[in-house]
Amino acid sequence: MSRILRWGILGTGRIAGIFARGVQDSVSGKLVAVGSRSEESASRFAKEFNIPKAYASYEELLADPEVEAVYIATPHPMHAQWAIRAAEAGKHILCEKPLALNHAEAMAIVEAAKEHDVFLMEAFMYRCHPQTARVVDMIRDGAIGNVRTIQATFSFDAGSNPGSRLLRQDLGGGGILDVGCYCTSMARLIAGVALGKDFADPIELKAVGHIGEESRVDEYTAAVLKFPGEIIAQLATGVRVKQEDGVRIYGSDGWIHIPEPWIPGPNGEPTSIFLYKKGQSTPEEIVVDPGSPLYAIEADTVASHIEDRQAPSPAMTWEDSLGNMRTLDMWREQIGMIYDSERPEANTLPVHGRPLRVRPDNKMKYGHVQGIDKPISRLVMGVDNQRTMPHLAVMLDDFFERGGTCFDTAYIYMGGLSEKLLGQWVKNRGIREQVVIVGKGAHTPYCDPENLTKQLLESLDRLQTDYIDLYFMHRDNPEIPVGEFVEVLNEHLRAGRIRAFGGSNWTIQRVEEANKYAREHGLTGFAAVSNNFSLARMIEPPWAGCISSSDPESRAWFERNQMPLFSWSSQARGFFTGRARPDDFSDPELVRCWYSEDNFRRLERVNQLAREKGVEPINIALAYVLSQPFPTFALIGPRALSETHSSLKALEIELTPEEVKWLNLEA
Template sequence: MTTGQTSQTPRTAPAAQEPRRDTVRWGVLATGGIAARFTAEVRELPDAEVVAVASRGEARAKEFAARFGVPRAYGEWAALVADPDVDVVYVATPHSAHRAAAGLALAAGKPVLCEKPFTLNVREAGELVSLARERGLFLMEAMWTYCNPVIRRLVELVRDGAIGEIQTVQADFGFPGPADPGHRLRDPALGGGALLDLGVYPISFAQLLLGEPDRVQADALLSPEGVDLNTGMLLGWESGATALLSCSLTGGTPVTATVTGTRGRIELPSGFFSAERFVLHRNDAGPGTGPEEFTADGGLYGLQYEAAEVMRCLRAGETESPLVPLDGTLAVMRTLDAVRDRIGVRFPADG
């Protein structure tokens, strides 16, 4: 069994893109919760430094900079992407602004790590990928799950036949979401709903193992504003494999994942997208042989794994990560678009 997103031959970046010293200098574009977490975790890496932050308001940028000891704060995005001391830009805006923010950085010649979901739709995603490839610049979706060593080990075991041929993947992600209609998760213009914020994880997990599905079915409860609040998805492949996935803003779900094959199954506990362990059950385990548990091994955690992969790629002159290939990101975006089509959710950005 091979994974759906196989390693690709890395593209070579022009010499101008390579960081000018061993320490990789990050510019953080946005000041929200995920930007704060990324900055806090990445600044602990010995070979990384956050040198600049930008927001659409100078006061917010300065407050963020003071909080994390970032040397420079900008009140506009253009100033950050023009900063010659920034080696790579981390885009942490709401996903409705990913196309504009990442596009601005790429146009300025900066490598980009862009938060998930990559964009609002596959058209926007394709535009960013085309721009990065045309300019020979590094671009990666911040799908930290794919960089997690536990998930990477799981993929290796599946590829090596530990559970045989995959038959089913089950995964969910749900929490009691905001009831306030004014919240961004209820706003179609901001890409609101459960699917893009939460459903991207189960879909990405299934496609990491099985590739892009051949069939997509879905049903959902929609809000009065027209975004999905509770969505169930059934994906199918010509091999006969299926994935039963769900996402919800109406109630807390286990947030677990299970991969079942012809020779066994693998179970990921709550928080599967940032797994620290999983359990392998083999059908042919002998007497006295119980399930096998695999845990993380390494000195990193959380968002540090994706940051380390970006820095490795930059030093190697690679413009795409073999762990999070752009073709795989586009495939996930096509599935997200297909699900929205089935449940009747449209964003103004869709045109």
């Protein structure tokens, strides 16, 4: 290689020393600095490996302009914080496995690498070794026919030292994250190659395991995974029991045995793969000569692909790492392995390790609703699918820091879990007066004044707050006189339990009746409405009792009355993301709710305008919602940070009134 990559090592533990030796043996790398949390440790490490600079803090290492790439060798719970900070410092990143403590943290790392345009790879060194590439080729070439089962084991006995990193809850101890991650990564790789892909994610996972009474980490465990194509994997791992490590791949025409899958040829020695063909009594030994030590190959892999920002499979790509972390989450969930830092009540800092703050470079836009004296972000984060605190915190922290102030939830979402997690997050962050909580209750069949009150009080308890900023009735019940709803909502308004209220999935006629009643009785009326509104016409409601306000008559009414509209399914549930095509009926729900000739004509125009403006079609569709001649707030339901960031791009698109009409086939 003509270019030398200058490395800094963040951390001074055993694995850091092994990688340092690997860089010294590489053809592309040069060690220029090491950072530790103590001057003594940094100096000792620098002297041992002849490194010119030793820093007594990780921050100093990242501030060194001579350092181009960093190897993160801290304990698992610190990976996310320092990988993100390395990305912010413009450093390329090789992060020890597992990439993070959980999928949510890994997602934040990947997004930081994207945003700051740096290389990122999870340090599964075996994935860079020629032995793994050879196994991939064998599977691809049909050496054992159709793959049916995979067995992978990585397990050892680390003893009973309670101070060991491997047995400490606070350091992410346990077998699944330390070595089980190898087994999942291998199974996903082989299953994927067998299916003609780079990797595959399991569609089902079952597991049992032993969590130590004193250690409170998974000391040994086994899992069975089912992949598409009826491929089954059996995985075993542990840190308190020695098992025979290895990988066996069984197919219709034979099987493959890899005796040393995880640390193949650490010093550059040849390794062996054994191929057992059906009908043959002795195996064929396939010898792989790597030509370089294991960790040198890993360092050279990084250097070779710096410009691409990712190394290709079978090295760990970003999506591969995210899928692996998701699988590890599934495994831990199956056996009840939760780290203390992941529990809802754990008042931890955001994943980057700094106090929560709004970024000065945010592009958020704000609106106003009568009765609420806080700025309300025009994009509203839906809190309806984040089932764990790590996932919710990563998603909501990011949205808040990018200027988001408004969060939408409901009494029925996930049986109350959504409200509980949102409330705990707000309490943990200490930001109740900086956020606008949109709550909903009285969903059918509990849509009456008595149940409205009962559910509102329970929602307040779940949210750990005295009030909800904007409260929507989740459904209407035309059998009940509208005045009864107005009266009970005003009762809660006077009591300070809500600051403003409105109706979700209410017809315009009933909203008008409610506000007429309020005027005639000296009461407060509806301040906002939350119906469907999107560029795509809703053909059938996704849920019973849903109402859309995308039609011309409704739009004209909102414009005349300047009533704020909080639009759900503002992006037509993915219709404009490329998933919808006239010949693709793979998503029955998308077909049922949004497929029509006029919607596909709108999609054509969205695609055309997106090309002209150099943005994604989904950005145009969301900008349409935000460009109406009346106050609109778009509810978004991202499952991943990448989806949030895609939605935020719509804020930078200004559509003219003529473009708005043209998109909606009115010109």
